Amino acid sequence: MSITYLEAIREAQAKALALDERVFIYGQDVGAFGGAFKATKGLAKEFPGRVLDSPISEDAAIGLAVGASYEGMRPIIEMQFADFSSVAFSQIVNQAATQFWRTQVPCPLVVRLPSGSTAGSGPFHSQSMEAIYAHYPGLIVMNPATVEDAYQMFLEAVSIDDPVIFCEHKFLYYHLKADALPTEIRPSLPVGKARVTRAGRDATVVTYGALVHEALSAADKLAAEGAEIEVVDLRTVKPLDLDTILGSVARTGRLLCAGEAAPWGGTTAEVISRVAQEGFTLLDAPPMRLNARDTPVPYHPALWQAHRPGAQSIVRAVRDLLKF
Amino acid sequence: MVDAVAAAPPSEVQAGTPAQPPPNYLETFRWMLLARTLEERIASLYRAGKIFGGVFLGTGQEALSASLGVSLREGDYFGPLIRDMAGRLAFGEAPVDVTRTYLGSPLGPMQARDGNIHRGRPKQGIFPMISHLGTMVSVVAGALLARRLRGTLPGAVGATCIGDGGTSTGAFHEGMNLAAVERLPLVVVVANNQYAYSTPTSRQFACADLLDRAAGYGFAGHDVDGTDLVACLQTVGAAVAEARAGKGPQMIVARLLRLTGHGEHDDASYMDPALRASAVGGDCLKLARQQILTRGWAQEADLDAWRVKCLSQVDAAVATAQSDAPPDLARVHWTALSTTDLNSVFPQP
Ligand SMILES: Cc1ncc(C[n+]2csc(CCOP(=O)(O)OP(=O)(O)O)c2C)c(N)n1
Ligand SMILES: [Mg+2]
Numbered sequence: 001m002s003i004t005y006l007e008a009i010r011e012a013q014a015k016a017l018a019l020d021e022r023v024f025i026y027g028q029d030v031g032a033f034g035g036a037f038k039a040t041k042g043l044a045k046e047f048p049g050r051v052l053d054s055p056i057s058e059d060a061a062i063g064l065a066v067g068a069s070y071e072g073m074r075p076i077i078e079m080q081f082a083d084f085s086s087v088a089f090s091q092i093v094n095q096a097a098t099q100f101w102r103t104q105v106p107c108p109l110v111v112r113l114p115s116g117s118t119a120g121s122g123p124f125h126s127q128s129m130e131a132i133y134a135h136y137p138g139l140i141v142m143n144p145a146t147v148e149d150a151y152q153m154f155l156e157a158v159s160i161d162d163p164v165i166f167c168e169h170k171f172l173y174y175h176l177k178a179d180a181l182p183t184e185i186r187p188s189l190p191v192g193k194a195r196v197t198r199a200g201r202d203a204t205v206v207t208y209g210a211l212v213h214e215a216l217s218a219a220d221k222l223a224a225e226g227a228e229i230e231v232v233d234l235r236t237v238k239p240l241d242l243d244t245i246l247g248s249v250a251r252t253g254r255l256l257c258a259g260e261a262a263p264w265g266g267t268t269a270e271v272i273s274r275v276a277q278e279g280f281t282l283l284d285a286p287p288m289r290l291n292a293r294d295t296p297v298p299y300h301p302a303l304w305q306a307h308r309p310g311a312q313s314i315v316r317a318v319r320d321l322l323k324f
Numbered sequence: 325m326v327d328a329v330a331a332a333p334p335s336e337v338q339a340g341t342p343a344q345p346p347p348n349y350l351e352t353f354r355w356m357l358l359a360r361t362l363e364e365r366i367a368s369l370y371r372a373g374k375i376f377g378g379v380f381l382g383t384g385q386e387a388l389s390a391s392l393g394v395s396l397r398e399g400d401y402f403g404p405l406i407r408d409m410a411g412r413l414a415f416g417e418a419p420v421d422v423t424r425t426y427l428g429s430p431l432g433p434m435q436a437r438d439g440n441i442h443r444g445r446p447k448q449g450i451f452p453m454i455s456h457l458g459t460m461v462s463v464v465a466g467a468l469l470a471r472r473l474r475g476t477l478p479g480a481v482g483a484t485c486i487g488d489g490g491t492s493t494g495a496f497h498e499g500m501n502l503a504a505v506e507r508l509p510l511v512v513v514v515a516n517n518q519y520a521y522s523t524p525t526s527r528q529f530a531c532a533d534l535l536d537r538a539a540g541y542g543f544a545g546h547d548v549d550g551t552d553l554v555a556c557l558q559t560v561g562a563a564v565a566e567a568r569a570g571k572g573p574q575m576i577v578a579r580l581l582r583l584t585g586h587g588e589h590d591d592a593s594y595m596d597p598a599l600r601a602s603a604v605g606g607d608c609l610k611l612a613r614q615q616i617l618t619r620g621w622a623q624e625a626d627l628d629a630w631r632v633k634c635l636s637q638v639d640a641a642v643a644t645a646q647s648d649a650p651p652d653l654a655r656v657h658w659t660a661l662s663t664t665d666l667n668s669v670f671p672q673p
Contacts, residue, residue, distance in 0.1 A: 033522030033594055053527040055492035056457055056520055087456060087493065124437050124455030139470030263670035294668055295660040300428035300436035301376055306653050309673040317671075 006173035008147045009112075010038050013076060013182055017047045018119065019075060024050040024129060026061055027078030027112075036080050037114055037173060058084050062091035065109045074158055075109045081115035082167065083127045093186035096163040097138030105159035110154075110187055115143075116169040116260055119304050123296035126199035126304075128209070129257070131266035133165040134238035140191070141238040144168045145212035147178035149235060152187035160191065167237075169210040176213070179183055194241035196248060203254035203318050206245055206271055208234040211258050211309060218314035227322055237267050245271060245280045253284035254321050258309050263291035285324035288316050346554055346658075348561070351551065352394050352414065353612050354630055356386035359410035360609055362419055366426055366579075370588045375426050377439050382407030384583030385515050387608035390414045390546070391556035392483055392513055395564040403460035403484035406441050407515060410484065417443075417450055419641035429464040429648035436651045451646020457490035461499025461512060468508040479565045483511040489528055491537070497669040504542030509567040511574045512543070513560065515550060517582035518604060523596045535577040543575035550580030551606035554614070562589045567621040581605045594647060 003011070003297035016023045025040055031053040034041035041299055044051040054061050058079060065075035079085045085092065091309050092111065099107040134141045140162055146151040150168065157164035197212060198219055205215045211251035212233045234241065249255050255275055257268040268289040275287055290309045298304050350483050368381040373605045381597045382389055393414025396402055399461045402415050413419065424432025425443040431665055434443050434452065444452030451467075464482040471477040490496055493515060514534055518525055531537065538545030544566060548559040555576070563574035582606045585592040599605050659667040 028520075031524045032523075036521070053523050054490045055523070057492045059494045081455075083454060087495070120375075120439065122440075122442060124442070125377075235556060238614045264668060288671070290671060290673060292673055293658045294522075294670055295658050296437070298437045299376060299442075300430075300435070300438035300651050302653060303436055303651055303656065306656070307658075308671065313621065313673045 002177045002179055003147060004174055005147050005168070005176040006037060006039060007149050008151040008178070008181060009154055010021035010041055010043070012042060012151045014043060014046065014078065015185070016155055016158040017043065020158070022072060022074045023078045024052065024068070024073060024190050025074065025078065026052050026054050026064065028054055035078060037170070039112070040076065042044065044238060045203070058092045059091050062088040062096060062111065062199045066091065066107060066175065069107050069109050070105065072076055076158065077109065078112045079114065081125050082115040083124050084130050085113055085129060092133065092139070092163070092165070093136045095281055097136045099138070099161065101138060107163050108161045110157045110164045110166050113165060113167045114173075115167040117172055117297045117304060117308060118171050119301035120299060121297070122299040126297035127268050128167070128261035130165070130167050130237045130260055131270075134267065134270075138163065140164045140165065140236065142236050143169070143208040143234065145172070147176055147235050148182045149187065151181055152185065153191075153235065154258055155185050155314060156187055156191055165280050167209065171210045187231065189235065192236050192239040194235055194239055194244040195221065195233045196230060196244065198229065198231040200230035201251055202227045202229060203256065203260040203321050204230045204245070204252045205256045205258060205318065206232045206234065206248070206312060207258040208237060208267070210258060214309065214311045215258060217311040218318065221311065221315050222318055223292070229318060234237055234267070237288050240270065240274070242274050242278065245275060248284065249275060249279050249282045253282060254319055254324075255283065255287040255313055256290060256314070257283060257289050258290040258314055258317075260292055260308055285321055286318055288321055290314065304315070341543040343619060344584055345559055345619070347615070348394050348557055349553065350616075350622065352387075352390045353616065354634075354662060355393060355412050356553070356609050356612065357415040358419070358634045358637060359386050359390065359413055362413075362422060362638050362641070363409055363629070365638050366422070367427070367588050369642070370501075375440075376428050379426070379588040380406045380441050380586070380589065381584045382409045384581055384607055385517065385550065387556045388513065388515055388550040388560070388580065389434040389485065390580045391553070391560040392485070392511070392564070394557075395561045396481060396483055399449065399480055401451065401464050401480070401482040402542065403453065403464040403482070404444075405453055405485040405487065405490070407487070408485050412450065415450060416448065417445075418646050419637055421445070423645035424648065427645040428650070429645050430651040431643070433581035433647050457498065458486065458493030458495030458539045460484045461486070461496055461510075462502055465499060465503040465506065465508050465510055468510060469506055469592045472508075477509070478570070479568060481509045481511060481564055483513065483564070485513045485515060487520055488514065488516040488525050488534065489523060490516070491507065491534060492528055500541040500543065503573045507572045509571075509573070511563050511567050513574065514575065514577045516577055516578050516579060518599055519582055519586070519595065521586045521590075524596070527622065535575070538575040541575070544571065546574065546576045548576055548578045549571040549603075550578030551604065551608045551611055553608060553612040556608075565659065579604050580608070582605060607672065608644075
């Protein structure tokens with residue numbers, strides 16, 4: 001028996017519905033159809049009246065969720081693709097994110113964003129939007145990179161009294177498998193804690209989402225060259241676990257931060273600037289960042305591959321970092 | 325029509341004896357046939373694993389879409405959506421633009437940077453859709469407004485298409501309202517094909533008919549049976565003529581059924597089978613074919629000849645796209661700004 005990242009998210013939603021009467025799911029095609037990616041497969045049947053098809057109205061879907069949260073509900077909103085959450089941007093950043101600050105009334109909701117690029121998906125079904133949402137005060141942004149995290153962090157997201165942007169990586173949906181679901185509901189690490197996925201002492205690669213796996217395979221390659229790479233999985237982009245990052249940089253003295261989003265600003269820039277300011281003396285080399293190129297995500301698989309960081313480019317970057 | 329890049333419609337036939345077909349009928353039929361033939365080929369390429377990403381077909385919507393394409397002319401604007409292969413071809417999109425985009429050729433209009441239905445040539449009046457539904461309404465409206473500002477609006481029309489589901493977006497609402505406030509010559513064709521992906525219209529809107537919204541927006545409303553080519557040509561042609569004559573924005577709502585899955589990855593098993601047997605479930609292409617033969621507007625042999633001609637056009641378009649070299653990574657300009665020196669320089673991934 002094995003379980004995919006996608007199935008883990010489905011199971012987590014089932015669990016959330018079973019555990020808490022206040023939870024419901026709202027989104028396009030999530031009902032009997034089970035969602036574009038089948039992340040809600042069978043849930044409408046298992047939980048009658050609590051998994052509802054929405055019209056194609058992302059802005060209104062978030063508005064509805066905010067209103068429902070006022071009434072004590074804990075809505076889960078599925079965006080069909082992260083890219084379409086830009087249509088709901090105003091409601092997410094102006095309504096959901098400001099609510100607690102303005103009213104002292106918490107706004108518990110989870111927005112599921114099928115994120116990240118896959119070959120052939122092109123500019124509008126590939127976006128990584130975590131940094132955009134992280135920029136706004138009032139939102140928690142999660143980017144699980146493992147099957148266990150997908151399951152446990154999702155349940156945690158639902159239990160948090162604030163809006164959570166839950167960035168699921170579409171590439172991991174089918175490719176990433178674990179032997180079984182975790183028996184524990186609660187994550188082994190608290191919300192906002194990064195994980196040292198692989199220990200090493202020569203350089204630190206901080207990353208998140210699908211790139212964690214690229215970084216791990218880069219570390220394998222570099223190990224063959226005699227370099228020991230530490231890989232830190234951020235898990236949540238916001239809050240950012242600076243302690244774990246600094247702890248790792250203290251061990252290795254070298255930092256590469258890799259992300260799949262566009263290169264201007266963003267998560268990697270945030271990590272580097274925080275380390276530069278708070279851990280300058282720990283660094284033996286200028287910190288490096290690696291991102292996608294500064295264009296929309298291309299359609300053709302060869303262009304797509306060349307557009308984003310991967311194991312190979314991480315290897316190249318770390319080699320440069322080690323040379324310094 | 326923007327015919328510079330268009331595939332020539334198959335040759336004229338001798339009109340049948342009993343009565344002449346309505347104006348444009350046979351020409352429109354041939355565009356429908358070309359669209360169906362081309363889409364069938366794209367679908368088989370998809371099944372053979374030759375297409376990157378998804379494939380979305382307009383099966384069953386050719387009469388509506390082609391009627392719009394033939395009603396537009398050079399200088400008009402067209403913002404097609406997912407299921408408008410027929411309208412695109414009739415408006416002048418070259419089949420090779422279609423195959424090159426689907427097959428990711430760098431020589432296509434999107435240069436392998438975007439694919440499938442996300443294609444167009446803005447300079448020739450075909451605006452490339454983005455995925456975000458509802459957004460093209462205001463884009464076409466903006467082009468028309470610009471023409472007004474420049475004093476070149478009279479006689480021009482802009483048209484865009486959308487599905488029943490797309491009408492639920494805020495973007496659609498804002499675009500419709502804006503176009504009506506400006507009294508623009510905009511024709512919005514809503515293909516109510518009963519589903520938005522798996523979602524039936526009962527979960528999409530609660531008004532009795534989408535047409536009811538026309539009055540609310542300040543559009544003239546037209547209802548049409550989307551399975552009937554005669555009706556489509558008549559209604560769409562009239563709406564385009566009204567817009568052209570300065571009578572303000574026009575909304576057409578067509579009743580029909582999506583005769584395929586949402587995309588080729590989707591078996592549409594959620595679809596109510598009763599719909600297929602109902603009035604909306606007819607296949608416009610088959611119905612038009614029957615009509616042609618019973619009325620004697622053309623003979624079986626003509627239809628066969630048209631089909632052969634379509635096949636050879638499709639063969640040629642596919643062969644050309646397949647012989648194109650893939651993108652040359654050494655020559656890709658990774659720049660998203662046209663002002664070359666304003667592009668930022670970042671470390672390469
Ligand atoms: C704003 C937005 N949300 C979600 C989607 C994903 N999506 C693509 S097509 C589609 C269904 C469209 O249905 P409809 O408008 O009825 O057109 P049809 O496919 O039936 O022609 C959905 C939900 C999208 N493209 N844009
Ligand atoms: Mg529809």
